[in-house]
Amino acid sequence: MASVSIASVNKSFGSHPVIKDVSVEIADGEFVILVGPSGCGKSTLLRIIAGLETINSGTLAIGDRRVNDVEPKDRDIAMVFQNYALYPHMTVAANMAFSLVQRGVAKAEVERHVHEAAAILEIEPLLSRYPKQLSGGQRQRVAMGRAIVRNPKVFLFDEPLSNLDAKLRVQMRGEIKALHHRLATTMIYVTHDQIEAMTMADRIVVLRDGKVEQIGSPLDLYDHPVNLFVAGFLGSNGMAFFRGNYRDGQFVSSDGLKLPFATRGDLEGRDVVCGVRPDDFILTDDGVDATVDVLEPTGSETQMLARWGSQKFTSLFRGRLTAPPGSSVRLGIAPGRAHVFDAESGLRLDGQPPCHA
Amino acid sequence: MAQDHPLPSISPDVRRSWWTPARRDHFIGYLFILPQITGLVVFVLVPLALMAWYSLNEWNVLAGTFSFVGLGNYEKLATDPALPGVLWASACFSVGLVLFNLSLALLLAVLLNQKLAGTVVFRTIFFSPVVVSLVAWAIVWRFLLQQDGGINAVLRMLSIDGPNWLRGPNTAMVSVIVVQVVKNVGLNMVLFLAALQNVPQELYEAARVDGASRWTQFFRITVPLISPTVLLTSIITVAGSLQVFAQIAVLTEGGPGTSTTVLVYYLYQQAFQFHFFGYGASLAMLLLLIVGALTYLQWSLRKAWVYDND
Ligand SMILES: Nc1ncnc2c1ncn2[C@@H]1O[C@H](COP(=O)(O)OP(=O)(O)OP(=O)(O)O)[C@@H](O)[C@H]1O
Numbered sequence: 162m163a164s165v166s167i168a169s170v171n172k173s174f175g176s177h178p179v180i181k182d183v184s185v186e187i188a189d190g191e192f193v194i195l196v197g198p199s200g201c202g203k204s205t206l207l208r209i210i211a212g213l214e215t216i217n218s219g220t221l222a223i224g225d226r227r228v229n230d231v232e233p234k235d236r237d238i239a240m241v242f243q244n245y246a247l248y249p250h251m252t253v254a255a256n257m258a259f260s261l262v263q264r265g266v267a268k269a270e271v272e273r274h275v276h277e278a279a280a281i282l283e284i285e286p287l288l289s290r291y292p293k294q295l296s297g298g299q300r301q302r303v304a305m306g307r308a309i310v311r312n313p314k315v316f317l318f319d320e321p322l323s324n325l326d327a328k329l330r331v332q333m334r335g336e337i338k339a340l341h342h343r344l345a346t347t348m349i350y351v352t353h354d355q356i357e358a359m360t361m362a363d364r365i366v367v368l369r370d371g372k373v374e375q376i377g378s379p380l381d382l383y384d385h386p387v388n389l390f391v392a393g394f395l396g397s398n399g400m401a402f403f404r405g406n407y408r409d410g411q412f413v414s415s416d417g418l419k420l421p422f423a424t425r426g427d428l429e430g431r432d433v434v435c436g437v438r439p440d441d442f443i444l445t446d447d448g449v450d451a452t453v454d455v456l457e458p459t460g461s462e463t464q465m466l467a468r469w470g471s472q473k474f475t476s477l478f479r480g481r482l483t484a485p486p487g488s489s490v491r492l493g494i495a496p497g498r499a500h501v502f503d504a505e506s507g508l509r510l511d512g513q514p515p516c517h518a
Numbered sequence: 519m520a521q522d523h524p525l526p527s528i529s530p531d532v533r534r535s536w537w538t539p540a541r542r543d544h545f546i547g548y549l550f551i552l553p554q555i556t557g558l559v560v561f562v563l564v565p566l567a568l569m570a571w572y573s574l575n576e577w578n579v580l581a582g583t584f585s586f587v588g589l590g591n592y593e594k595l596a597t598d599p600a601l602p603g604v605l606w607a608s609a610c611f612s613v614g615l616v617l618f619n620l621s622l623a624l625l626l627a628v629l630l631n632q633k634l635a636g637t638v639v640f641r642t643i644f645f646s647p648v649v650v651s652l653v654a655w656a657i658v659w660r661f662l663l664q665q666d667g668g669i670n671a672v673l674r675m676l677s678i679d680g681p682n683w684l685r686g687p688n689t690a691m692v693s694v695i696v697v698q699v700v701k702n703v704g705l706n707m708v709l710f711l712a713a714l715q716n717v718p719q720e721l722y723e724a725a726r727v728d729g730a731s732r733w734t735q736f737f738r739i740t741v742p743l744i745s746p747t748v749l750l751t752s753i754i755t756v757a758g759s760l761q762v763f764a765q766i767a768v769l770t771e772g773g774p775g776t777s778t779t780v781l782v783y784y785l786y787q788q789a790f791q792f793h794f795f796g797y798g799a800s801l802a803m804l805l806l807l808i809v810g811a812l813t814y815l816q817w818s819l820r821k822a823w824v825y826d827n828d
Pocket residue numbers: 174179197198199200201202203204205206353
């Protein structure tokens with residue numbers, strides 16, 4: 162087990178900067194997820210930690226050791242690749258044993274480790290098969306088995322679930338979490354799936370365009386996104402955004418509609434974007450009339466697509482609701498649950514203290 | 519309108535017609551392969567059958583005699599005192615050629631598979647002899663390898679006194695092998711390059727993380743994964759090496775002595791210089807047998823060492 166310290170790391174491919182001054186401190190035993198849109202540099206950062214890419218500047222340390230110039234094999238890490246990268250010409254057992262054999266571990270010892278790992282992942286019956294004889298989920302498990310036999314200090318995962326179907330993904334999500342509990346080893350996990358990030362991580366690192374946008378616990382990021390990007394990226398139903406500005410302490414949308422956001426004297430005249438998560442809308446007589454476009458009942462919840470003026474948004478309510486399309490509903494916003502961002506920089510404008518309602 | 523049938527458009531007549539869609543598909547299929555089949559029959563099967571027939575006859579073109587001798591030619595073949603030497607020369611040539619060709623082709627492919635500047639130029643250079651006329655290639659090399667040829671001129675600049683390459687009993691064999699390898703190595707190189715590029719890069723990365731050295735990566739990952747191509751190239755190269763003729767005819771004419779008289783060259787001498795057509799035909803049957811047996815052997819051994827992705 163070991164901490165991982167990434168300090169001011171830069172990486173360019175040719176003249177194209179891909180990782181820009183990234184710093185992340187990962188504690189021993191932590192489960193950290195790197196998340197961000199495609200091409201933002203998640204894989205590159207993970208491969209830098211693995212030692213598969215060199216860095217142009219900055220420091221990378223695993224435990225107390227600076228590893229900038231250390232070969233992957235000497236970093237005491239294990240990596241699970243997106244396409245599993247199982248050796249197709251070796252059996253499952255040989256795949257899992259490969260790294261131990263390379264390290265000159267005695268044969269009996271190798272077998273013991275392979276069987277232990279196979280038992281944890283419940284793949285013992287597959288040991289004599291070849292990768293092509295396995296299902297996607299089984300391959301996934303073997304790839305993890307190959308990583309855990311070595312008992313590394315740090316596990317690296319690059320979108321390990323992206324090739325699985327939705328149901329298996331949910332199951333494997335749970336299994337990887339359980340594995341983390343069991344092994345209590347530092348894990349760094351790349352995904353572009355924000356649900357995976359929210360449900361699995363101790364801490365999330367949101368990357369965009371090679372830069373760290375925000376680091377924090379899932380709920381921290383959910384409740385206090387530092388900017389519009391993070392606000393829009395996390396959360397299963399997209400956050401509703403309204404453009405406008407503050408006049409006389411009141412938020413007025415770009416249509417000239419007074420919307421029920423908390424008054425903010427400090428933002429007078431400022432162009433802002435106000436954000437609300439769908440489940441933070443409330444039905445209240447103090448609210449503002451919204452026009453209903455579509456109602457989507459799912460049984461326990463009702464999702465409503467509606468409009469304030471020309472600005473469309475999604476809202477989500479517990480229980481059932483009846484409102485024919487075209488009718489209007491009075492909507493307000495749960496106190497303290499609105500997010501206000503500067504329209505130009507996209508940065509959060511926090512006037513009031515954070516509220517953990 | 520009377521409707522006797524639930525599906526009136528399919529009358530019993532149509533249904534019983536022999537010109538069914540399945541038959542039509544068969545017919546069209548055969549039509550497509552007809553040109554290929556015709557070629558195979560006219561240029562391969564008929565000559566093969568004729569040769570088998572000739573090998574059972576004594577045929578002297580000059581004397582105009584043609585008489586059935588049964589297995590006479592094969593008895594002659596079994597007792598021909600020159601034949602062991604010929605087979606030995608063939609074996610030396612084939613083994614040397616295959617080993618040298620495949621290892622050089624693989625080495626070049628690995629080198630040219632690196633992401634370095636100029637690899638495209640070098641790929642082209644190494645491949646270009648493949649498309650050069652065989653006889654022209656051999657004639658140029660005969661001049662280069664003469665006692666006072668280009669090779670020895672270069673060696674003299676390095677103060678080395680080169681041998682008469684094509685006239686020394688050992689250097690002659692080595693020379694024809696090298697000339698042939700340089701001519702054809704590009705083909706195997708291209709096949710190996712294609713195979714190397716099919717090995718997923720991720721496997722090497724996984725192996726690096728797993729702690730495999732460059733050597734281990736090559737022997738434990740690259741070689742097994744390109745083994746189907748190694749099999750293919752070795753079959754092509756073995757079969758091709760046994761059929762070598764023009765190079766020998768141009769470079770050494772089988773000499774010095776009979777040191778480079780390989781099977782096809784011996785066959786040519788028997789049939790076209792000494793006019794023993796029947797005996798030549800039986801030598802051709804022997805060649806067919808050897809090529810067939812070696813190919814079958816390689817193919818049946820593949821299970822043991824070729825990684826099979828299907
Ligand atoms: N070997 C390389 N050479 C040049 N550019 C590269 C290389 N690898 C990655 N890049 C570039 O670096 C950027 C980040 O790539 P990276 O693979 O890290 O993205 P990612 O966040 O993992 O995306 P995805 O979610 O699609 O996997 C991309 O713009 C990509 O084109």
